[in-house]
Amino acid sequence: MILCDVGNSFLDFYEVASQKRVKIKVDDFSKSCEFYSKKVYFISVNARLNYPSTWINLESLIDRSRYYESMGIDRIVACEALHNGVVVDAGSAITVDTMFEGRFEGGFIYPGVAAMKQCFKNISPKLHTEFNFELNLDKMPRNTKDALSYGFLAPLLSEIKRYIKNYIVLTGGDAKLLKPYLPQAVVDENLIFHSMQKIIENSNIEKKKDIIRC
């Protein structure tokens, strides 16, 4: 089974059997792509792309009314993976969403690592730095690099910790950078794909397709 999470910049493929992930730039996606003619289950926040007829959009299987109208389908699918807990998706933005007994309780959006770094740089070239991800957040910083690293990390983590009751899952490209500060968190970089698999299984879409084929 091949799954794909289509963003604005990349198509992110996941082959379930091999657990292999392949990222392809949206601009490089064409008929010559190895996945183009295959059966691919996908979700997409990209309104500009056209998809091959062999591709199956999973969005119709999801009850969007349980979330809010403008919420991205990728964020919704990540939430669908949880019954109770907090999903932190650390990508270009960091989304923090809470689920309680299968119900979406709300969530917030914070800048991702690269976006925050650029944000500080735009305020002043003096605030241009790489973040220190080994910083001890129990002590107030006493130099600019640490003051900026702390300003990115500590407020976010203070807020996340308000919502952790039982389960917290970290996903997205920068999940591993946050993990040392959230030792109780589970890192699942393939959360969205595991959730897509579950949605497919629960919908019986695979079986129905086979029946239609017979």
Next chain:
Amino acid sequence: MILCDVGNSFLDFYEVASQKRVKIKVDDFSKSCEFYSKKVYFISVNARLNYPSTWINLESLIDRSRYYESMGIDRIVACEALHNGVVVDAGSAITVDTMFEGRFEGGFIYPGVAAMKQCFKNISPKLHTEFNFELNLDKMPRNTKDALSYGFLAPLLSEIKRYIKNYIVLTGGDAKLLKPYLPQAVVDENLIFHSMQKIIENSNIEKKKDIIRC
């Protein structure tokens, strides 16, 4: 007495007697400026400007060794106003600094309102919004505008609240926007000037000048 806080974009003047503030763009500052030939006590983070001989830089009166090397003189002077407490200076960046028994305990830097707004917009045009400063932070948001407003406000406030023991003072152009979320805070938009006044008084520089003049 005329005081001036020189930044990278503006010269911010304060006439003590009238409590009047006048902002002049750095590029517009010339001999024709009404304050140019006057006696002005100033601090400056602007390394490019030259100052008239009648102007007196207060930096030499401050013991910088109590702070960290790259810390801006404006941030240091704001801290000098406090013996115990937290200074939140909400400008283009938001600095949060802690003082304990007259000692600088450290501080962090967070993006200012305009910088954070631009940061979200740079991540995606879909994240372009004005922040909602009437948002109830006790409930997780359920729409994009509130998710972004919450993402700006709640983490910052959660972190600030960790450090509030006795006294908290809010200053800077956006101090009033944060005040409703920090009811215990004192807003002092002229904090830096009040601190400059105190530094001048404690140094006896005014008296010494008069003696020299006699």
